[in-house]
Amino acid sequence: MASELALPTQKDKGWEFTDLxxxxxxxxxxxxxxxxxxxxxxxxxxGPPVVLPLRQAAERLGDVVEQRFGSLVPIDxxxxxxxxxxxxxxxxxxxxxxxxxxxxxxxxxxxDEAGGALNWRTLIVLEEGAEAEVWEHYVSDGSDxxxxxxxVVELSVGPGANLRYVCEQExxxxxxxxxxxxxxxxxDASLEWVALxxxxxxxxxxxxxxxxxxxxxxxxxGAYAGAGAQHLDFDTTQEHAAAHTTSDLAFRGVLTDRAxxxxxxxxxxxxxxxQTDAFQESxxxxxxxxxxxxxxxxxEIEANDVRCTHAAxxxxxxxxxxxxxxxxxxxxxxxxxxIIDGFLQELVERTSEGPVRDALSAAxxxxxxxxxxxx
Numbered sequence: 447m448a449s450e451l452a453l454p455t456q457k458d459k460g461w462e463f464t465d466l467x468x469x470x471x472x473x474x475x476x477x478x479x480x481x482x483x484x485x486x487x488x489x490x491x492x493g494p495p496v497v498l499p500l501r502q503a504a505e506r507l508g509d510v511v512e513q514r515f516g517s518l519v520p521i522d523x524x525x526x527x528x529x530x531x532x533x534x535x536x537x538x539x540x541x542x543x544x545x546x547x548x549x550x551x552x553x554x555x556x557x558d559e560a561g562g563a564l565n566w567r568t569l570i571v572l573e574e575g576a577e578a579e580v581w582e583h584y585v586s587d588g589s590d591x592x593x594x595x596x597x598v599v600e601l602s603v604g605p606g607a608n609l610r611y612v613c614e615q616e617x618x619x620x621x622x623x624x625x626x627x628x629x630x631x632x633x634d635a636s637l638e639w640v641a642l643x644x645x646x647x648x649x650x651x652x653x654x655x656x657x658x659x660x661x662x663x664x665x666x667x668g669a670y671a672g673a674g675a676q677h678l679d680f681d682t683t684q685e686h687a688a689a690h691t692t693s694d695l696a697f698r699g700v701l702t703d704r705a706x707x708x709x710x711x712x713x714x715x716x717x718x719x720x721q722t723d724a725f726q727e728s729x730x731x732x733x734x735x736x737x738x739x740x741x742x743x744x745x746e747i748e749a750n751d752v753r754c755t756h757a758a759x760x761x762x763x764x765x766x767x768x769x770x771x772x773x774x775x776x777x778x779x780x781x782x783x784x785i786i787d788g789f790l791q792e793l794v795e796r797t798s799e800g801p802v803r804d805a806l807s808a809a810x811x812x813x814x815x816x817x818x819x820x821x
Contacts, residue, residue: 477534575605719752728741783818
């Protein structure tokens with residue numbers, strides 16, 4: 447099937463701003479990459495939460511893998527089809543009913559072959575009442591090595607379960623990145639999802655959250671920061687398929703040099719999904735005249751008792767704020783940094799207090815340190 451599906455062009459909906467000219471998926475040799483952080487012996491106090499390489503999981507937990515693998519992300523585009531045909535590495539996180547992953551799971555997935563392709567799979571399954579926190583970090587071995595990263599992530603959150611998922615992309619600026627990520631929440635389940643996009647040359651990340659059970663809720667927080675000629679593209683969907691569901695999405699972007707970014711969001715309310723409460727926003731700050739951002743919110747509502755709102759903005763550093771700070775003796779680089787820090791701090795404060803908030807703050811601080819001159 448991978449060879450039968452053509453790559454999208456800029457005439458295809460959703461791909462208008464991302465040029466794939468010059469991309470040949472088959473020209474990259476498939477590799478396994480290098481993974482740090484998988485401990486096959488991770489166990490809970492009273493049950494067997496499992497973290498396994500996906501191939502090993504297929505042998506030990508065949509029923510789980512057979513039922514869940516590919517159940518949320520269909521093979522309906524060339525990137526998923528290519529992943530399905532060529533993946534060699536991935537992880538299963540399985541937390542049985544009522545169990546809890548005692549510590550946050552931190553995975554570092556390395557693209558370690560220049561000129562190669564890493565087709566990565568993540569499958570996280572939380573049964574009823576389970577709880578887990580998983581952090582994934584995609585990184586290249588080599589700051590400017592060329593390569594292709596093509597990931598598929600499936601997050602299955604059972605009734606009353608609670609998942610925190612953090613995904614940071616810090617690939618080399620010579621890499622293509624594509625990711626298809628989808629979460630599905632059952633009755634009264636909750637998801638806190640943080641996405642960070644700092645690396646790669648260009649590509650597209652699609653994030654879909656389906657609130658399939660009544661009472662489920664999701665908070666999605668995203669940040670991207672680009673420099674040079676990077677092009678970062680995020681496509682998000684919040685699908686409300688049941689009544690009394692809540693979703694809250696916010697993205698912030700900071701761009702300098704000739705970097706460009708696209709955020710396209712969609713809130714979709716299915717028929718019968720009454721009492722939906724949904725929000726989405728994207729705000730971008732441009733630090734140079736050549737940087738460019740597009741923010742495109744969208745609504746598709748097929749119920750009549752809902753509250754759905756959105757907001758989008760693209761702006762430069764506020765001149766009045768800059769003048770205020772400089773008038774108090776701060777040099778311009780320092781004053782700009784404070785304004786940008788404040789812009790991103792609102793995003794940090796969306797996350798729960800604790801390790802996730804600390805990690806998000808540290809990641810943004812580190813990335814701004816790379817983008818901005820010494821202050």
